[in-house]
Amino acid sequence: MSTHHIKLTLNGETKEADVPARLLLVHLIREVFNLTGTHIGCDTTSCGACTVILNGRPVKACTVLAVQADGAAVQTVEGLAQGGQLHPIQEGFHQCHGLQCGFCTPGMLLTSAAFLAEHPNPSDDEIRWAISGNLCRCTGYMNIVKAVQYAAEKMRAASAQPAAAD
Amino acid sequence: MIPPAFDYAAPTSLSDALALLSQNPEAKVLAGGHSLIPALKFRMASPALLVDINKVAGLAYLREAGGWLAIGAMTREADLDRSALVREKYPLLADTARMIADPLVRNLATIGGNLAHADPANDHPATMLAYRAEVTAQGPAGARTIPIADFFTGPFTTSLAANEILTEIRLPARRAGDGGCYLKIERKVGDYATAAVAVQINVNAAGVCTSAGLALTNLGLTAIRCAAAEAALVGQPLDEAAIKAAAQRAAQAAEPVSDYRGSEAYKRSLVTTLTVRALRTALERARR
Numbered sequence: 001m002s003t004h005h006i007k008l009t010l011n012g013e014t015k016e017a018d019v020p021a022r023l024l025l026v027h028l029i030r031e032v033f034n035l036t037g038t039h040i041g042c043d044t045t046s047c048g049a050c051t052v053i054l055n056g057r058p059v060k061a062c063t064v065l066a067v068q069a070d071g072a073a074v075q076t077v078e079g080l081a082q083g084g085q086l087h088p089i090q091e092g093f094h095q096c097h098g099l100q101c102g103f104c105t106p107g108m109l110l111t112s113a114a115f116l117a118e119h120p121n122p123s124d125d126e127i128r129w130a131i132s133g134n135l136c137r138c139t140g141y142m143n144i145v146k147a148v149q150y151a152a153e154k155m156r157a158a159s160a161q162p163a164a165a166d
Numbered sequence: 167m168i169p170p171a172f173d174y175a176a177p178t179s180l181s182d183a184l185a186l187l188s189q190n191p192e193a194k195v196l197a198g199g200h201s202l203i204p205a206l207k208f209r210m211a212s213p214a215l216l217v218d219i220n221k222v223a224g225l226a227y228l229r230e231a232g233g234w235l236a237i238g239a240m241t242r243e244a245d246l247d248r249s250a251l252v253r254e255k256y257p258l259l260a261d262t263a264r265m266i267a268d269p270l271v272r273n274l275a276t277i278g279g280n281l282a283h284a285d286p287a288n289d290h291p292a293t294m295l296a297y298r299a300e301v302t303a304q305g306p307a308g309a310r311t312i313p314i315a316d317f318f319t320g321p322f323t324t325s326l327a328a329n330e331i332l333t334e335i336r337l338p339a340r341r342a343g344d345g346g347c348y349l350k351i352e353r354k355v356g357d358y359a360t361a362a363v364a365v366q367i368n369v370n371a372a373g374v375c376t377s378a379g380l381a382l383t384n385l386g387l388t389a390i391r392c393a394a395a396e397a398a399l400v401g402q403p404l405d406e407a408a409i410k411a412a413a414q415r416a417a418q419a420a421e422p423v424s425d426y427r428g429s430e431a432y433k434r435s436l437v438t439t440l441t442v443r444a445l446r447t448a449l450e451r452a453r454r
Contacts, residue, residue, distance in 0.1 A: 021174035134267030
């Protein structure tokens with residue numbers, strides 16, 4: 001089996017690794033780079049617990065080879081909070097009780113964050129469509145939709161404010 | 167689940183990719199990977215080499231030229247779904263892309279992979295049969311055109327040679343009076359179709375159907391083109407009687423088997439209902 005030297009950007013940091021061809025991206029993230037916020041749920045492309053953002057789009061990291069991420073930008077849940085401040089989507093899940101066991105949460109957060117970046121003013125139906133590849137077995141989704149709306153509102157308010165002058 | 171061991175190459179040109187396939191008869195092409203990687207994990211495939219064509223430039227595009235809509239084989243389902251051109255002029259294709267798997271899968275899954283994998287449960291095969299599409303296969307001796315009717319030879323089997331790569335799909339460009347629709351019943355997001363119907367029609371100013379394509383997903387060993395149902399439409403005013411006659415013939419053409427998605431009778435009944443609804447929607451769209 002071939003081994004490949006790869007170089008990628010993970011949450012803004014350049015990372016390099018030697019990976020066997022069959023290593024999955026989710027295992028690279030969890031076991032080589034030790035970022036265990038990306039969960040392995042079904043391992044069959046169904047549940048979305050392993051969702052990461054690959055070059056700007058959310059994908060299921062159980063169905064991508066690590067070697068395919070060579071040259072890519074990857075974001076995981078660990079990269080959402082910036083400078084000790086929760087991302088608005090994390091704050092929304094906290095405020096609206098958008099999780100119970102928390103297993104699906106990293107995937108839900110990343111799918112929602114990528115969705116809100118393109119849809120600042122979504123309807124509840126659009127949110128449900130966007131997260132339809134992420135399964136939650138606890139919440140019944142009601143509070144997840146509320147959490148995404150909370151984040152959308154917060155992000156709209158922030159973008160309407162002029163940047164603070166130093 | 168860890169896939170079986172394989173070698174991996176990511177050529178940056180089509181000629182290099184074709185050379186790798188010719189040198190390695192046990193190689194498989196990796197496109198979006200959302201059928202192949204699960205198949206590897208389940209040990210349903212164990213190729214010696216994966217030839218990843220994601221780094222080959224120029225295989226993802228949508229352009230109208232010469233009476234066709236040409237689609238690069240590496241075009242992602244999400245990009246079909248987002249395309250204003252597809253939404254406005256190719257509603258059958260837009261409906262289909264939007265119903266494949268789930269939003270995250272669609273960010274990587276490709277139209278070329280969906281066709282070349284030739285899973286009878288995949289959605290694009292029926293849609294391309296209804297459109298009367300054609301595809302380009304590139305091989306060591308150059309390119310050849312394959313009409314879609316000659317492409318699917320059995321379940322998971324196509325007329326592509328092992329050293330050929332599907333590079334382009336072409337649909338007839340939209341003409342006045344064209345309308346299409348894809349309707350799919352699935353148990354939940356991400357499941358394969360319990361039954362799905364693709365229709366593409368043209369109606370003239372007098373409301374008479376001048377051409378019709380009708381095909382079914384996951385109701386046989388391959389996608390099924392319903393020639394008898396098409397014949398029941400062409401030359402007829404597209405009224406409810408013609409629509410119902412076509413729907414009955416479509417149900418007769420289906421070859422469903424009873425399984426955990428439903429009984430044979432239920433699936434056949436779905437074909438009737440979905441065909442009626444899809445034809446009504448296609449007619450509305452044709453009149454726009």
